[in-house]
Amino acid sequence: MELSAEVRLLCDEVRRFIREEVDPRSRWIEENDAMPEDLLRKAREIGLFGLTVPQEYGGSGLDLAGKCAIEEEMGKTNYGFATVIGNHTGISTAGIVALGDDRQKRKFLPRMATGEWIGSFALTEPQAGSDPAALRTTAVKKGDRYVLNGEKIYITNAGLAHVFTVMAVTDKAQGVKGISAFIVERDFPGFSVGRNELKMGMHGCSTAPLAFNDCEVPAENLLGPEGMGYVQALKTLTAGRVTVSARCCGMMDKLIAQCVDYMKVRTQGGRKLAEYQGLQWMLADMSVARDAARLLTGRAIDALMRGERGTMEASTAKLFSTEALAKVVDCAVQIHGGMGYMREAGIETVYRDSRIVRIYEGTSEIQRNIIAGLLLKDD
Numbered sequence: 001m002e003l004s005a006e007v008r009l010l011c012d013e014v015r016r017f018i019r020e021e022v023d024p025r026s027r028w029i030e031e032n033d034a035m036p037e038d039l040l041r042k043a044r045e046i047g048l049f050g051l052t053v054p055q056e057y058g059g060s061g062l063d064l065a066g067k068c069a070i071e072e073e074m075g076k077t078n079y080g081f082a083t084v085i086g087n088h089t090g091i092s093t094a095g096i097v098a099l100g101d102d103r104q105k106r107k108f109l110p111r112m113a114t115g116e117w118i119g120s121f122a123l124t125e126p127q128a129g130s131d132p133a134a135l136r137t138t139a140v141k142k143g144d145r146y147v148l149n150g151e152k153i154y155i156t157n158a159g160l161a162h163v164f165t166v167m168a169v170t171d172k173a174q175g176v177k178g179i180s181a182f183i184v185e186r187d188f189p190g191f192s193v194g195r196n197e198l199k200m201g202m203h204g205c206s207t208a209p210l211a212f213n214d215c216e217v218p219a220e221n222l223l224g225p226e227g228m229g230y231v232q233a234l235k236t237l238t239a240g241r242v243t244v245s246a247r248c249c250g251m252m253d254k255l256i257a258q259c260v261d262y263m264k265v266r267t268q269g270g271r272k273l274a275e276y277q278g279l280q281w282m283l284a285d286m287s288v289a290r291d292a293a294r295l296l297t298g299r300a301i302d303a304l305m306r307g308e309r310g311t312m313e314a315s316t317a318k319l320f321s322t323e324a325l326a327k328v329v330d331c332a333v334q335i336h337g338g339m340g341y342m343r344e345a346g347i348e349t350v351y352r353d354s355r356i357v358r359i360y361e362g363t364s365e366i367q368r369n370i371i372a373g374l375l376l377k378d379d
Contacts, residue, residue, distance in 0.1 A: 003069055004066070007066040015073055017046060018076065021042055023078070026078040029081065029203060031203075033198070035081065040084075040115065043085065047113075048085050049118070052067055052090070053089075053097065053112060054109070057106070057109035057110050058109070058114065059109070059113040064239060065305060067246075068245075071086060071247045072247065073250060075248060075251040076251070076253060079201065079353035079354075080205040081205075084160065087121070087156045088112070090236075090240050091165075091361075092118075092165060093109075094236040095165045095223055095236060096108055096223065098236070099224030100183075100224075104220075104223070108183065118157055120163070122155050122165065122167065122210055123167045124154050124155065126151065130365075130366050135168070136169070138172075139169065139170050145219055146170075146182065146218075146219060146221075147214055147216055148190070148214075148217055151210065152209060152210040154209075155207065155208060157205065157206060158194075158207065158210060159207075161186065164210070165181055166182045166184045166212075167180070170226050174227060181222070181224060181228065181232060182221055182222055188216065191215040193209075193210055201356060238309075241300075241315065241317065242301055242310075242318070245293065245320075245321035246297050247357075248321040248322055249290060249293050249321065251329075252286070252290040252325055255328055255350060256283070256287060258336075258347070262339075263279060263335065282331050283335070285327075286327075286332070289327060292320065292324065296316055296317040296320050299317065300316070311370060311374065315362070318362065319368065321357075325354050325357060326358065329347070332350070333351055
């Protein structure tokens, strides 16, 4: 896919930032499960938080192709850091860009573009993850306000965020068409963020529950018309699945490069690992999986940028890329042998981080349901 000169320059800047600023801090982030404030400050300075905010509100205004190019670069560094940026510039910003009125955009987007305000997206609940129709968080209009009650779990960026796009039920009788979106600010009375969850991977990126106890949200913070929340969430998730696929391609790139370097220097039985046909084949399969994932991701990007719905293409790319990454990282551990199991090489960190991609933004099972449903749909 041909990228503009501006996007190529931005990719170069991101690579430099990753090499000089993020990678040297990656082990600290991993061991402390925290994100250094000075690293976030430097990310703000080079504009990473404003990648997808329109230029009139202070951002770079990247299209999906540009966003995915950056996500692929981000896949080559600390996954927690990549997720902080990716979640903010993706699903947490997209709803305001797509549905926000002029007042909402002028209030929130400039501060989100600079990273002064970090965004978060809140859909998942204890009984409603893959099944949004089961949402129980409610929003009842009272005068010029909506009163929200309920809880959310596993919310990415919760510990850092000031702006939360929250899905809540405004008309239960309408099912998913009765789900609306609200912009909730961190300091609203009745709203609280719980403790950071301890996770298998994705260290450094806060994941926490949210609670709404008679939380009063100004009616002007309704995002789009009532009942449009879930509809917009589906569109946002479709694009989000493609960016996850792009990040997986970057992760596979780095793993393959690490394996190539290791196989060229490591000896076993008096021969370099690179001379063993079994490992050569393993490496070849890793490369084929990565290239196929990149092609499917590119197809999905093209479909969405042409204005097509792109659901089939996005789900196919997400399913294949995430499952391919699982195989590639497993092979990387095997090629490195005992070293691959140790933290020193960094492979085991990617092994743990990579597990989440088959769960969030729609599980692999949900993607299969979507793909099969579209194939079986009557014309």
